[in-house]
Amino acid sequence: MPIEENMYKRVELTALGGPEVLRIVTEASLPEPAPGQVRVRVLSAGTGFTDTIIRQGQYPGVKDKPPFTLGYDWFGVVDRLGEGVSSVELGQCVADMPVIGGYSQYLCVAADQLVAAPSGLDPAEAVCMILSYTTAYQMLTREVHLQRGQRCLVHAAGGAVGSALLELGALLGLEMIGTGSQAKKALIEGFGAQFIDYRNESVSERVAQLAPGGVDAVFDTLGGQSWSVSYHCLRKGGRLVAFGALQLTTGQETVPQLLLGFSKLLLLWRLLPDGKSSSFYNIQTRRKRYPNDFKEDLAALFQLLADGKLHPAIAECASLDDIVEIHRRLDSGDIAGKVVLDCTR
Template identity: 45%
Template structure:
């Protein structure tokens, strides 16, 4: 049986993405599961993988992008317990999810409630787990505190807003004017970064307990200046560097490390979902399971602006790089 996947034979622009057809399905080895992929996210992180600039990523082309997926168990290899064909599962793949079928280690899979829609479920795997862990595991915010969220209209940003609202946080979110309605609808105070100096606004508001910043470079410093005493900056991305707008990943790391050493009453901690998963693999499964519970209870409603076909991955990447997406894009790969 043949199947389709999106590959890149070299790092580069969205044009390097192409759909190919494989003639035979991969066979699971011992401890592996073959998954029929139902949905995969198209994220900014995927665009960094495609460009070959995702920090710490060592794979080389040819490869398929795709940082997360939700799918159906299609076949199990030997010595696999707890999974059976027809069961819905999720995984943080990092790469490879832009494919109709893929092999995964059974140890990395997380069961997905059968009543949850695949598009909603996959929205939680990267974006919401990242937001949940930054709030609860890193910043350890408390009800009633205040936070600043950059890119509040994006995939992780909207997740931070929705989860922050559940904690009764006072939330300030920077985003373009076109995303104001979305940001305010999720309970945050919108700050148009093109027209307003967020540092001055934070000074007027009494500063915040935590700031979540994926912009990088000078923005990290400005976010750090927006913190109350005892506050924490959580950098989790390098947008400016990835978009060729300046900045240096090693320099940013050094700056943040220096701020932690200086006696300024504030701290900063880089967040990486991959690094935290390696250190505490059980946390990822626990946190994703907690998010699935919130989704089933109707307390979460992921902002999905577009559902696109696997074959439209190139267009999805173009939209992401144009910052034209409110919330997230989900690639529908297979039907159940």
């Protein structure tokens, strides 16, 4: 909680770099909403790989220069209304995905950006719905068209988006296969998926055993080299959806290798008469193009959560004061599920 009345904490990115560039800032007074804005008391903020690449200066969608507040998504309660706002009410639960700004106890945001949520949701579970589950839901329902019983391969299945794909896929009646490390085997299998140990097994050989003839869809956040393997795991008529380049930031892939991957993904493979297809998904690009889809999909996920049909994998609930250590762990890739910031602490 704020140290004194009207004071609040936020996490500031002081420079581009490693976790050590993050610091806690205590503000002496609460922000005031401008006309058309509301002030929100943030209950929870998500953390994840995307925050780390923003911290490193490698996220193409962020042009802001430090210092600024990090934090891709948040869930909170409307605390104060700005002039002219009638679309939300005081005390209403709301959420947004601003890309930066979420690691804060209070913030001001345009009212028309907000997505309303049912009351009574657990804030830690609710914030998982915003970036992680909406990414998974849109890829499963808007990027591909799948029928019950079809098979999907999910890379990095023990992470926040990967585990969301597994749970939502099972809810849709799909057969899921997930790659991950041995440390994340129990989590992956806990969602009913078949596990592939990518460090000690050949992914393509194991997919051939588990899905003779190939899978119907692959969701791959790893990068260009992995996309080539994933494409060959598809059956005729299957679709590869790439949505990240994790191995570039970890040093396992170079920029030229990634660019070659993009040329295959978006051009060369589309020229092949093999019946397969490929695309790249980015949640922010899609939100800008189809803002109503984002609001509808997130609202649907909030309702599924309220109905008890979703149980996101939360590795830990930490405080804003723990942010440097949390980012060290995010960099190491050893987190199973999602670490959520409890912004009330």
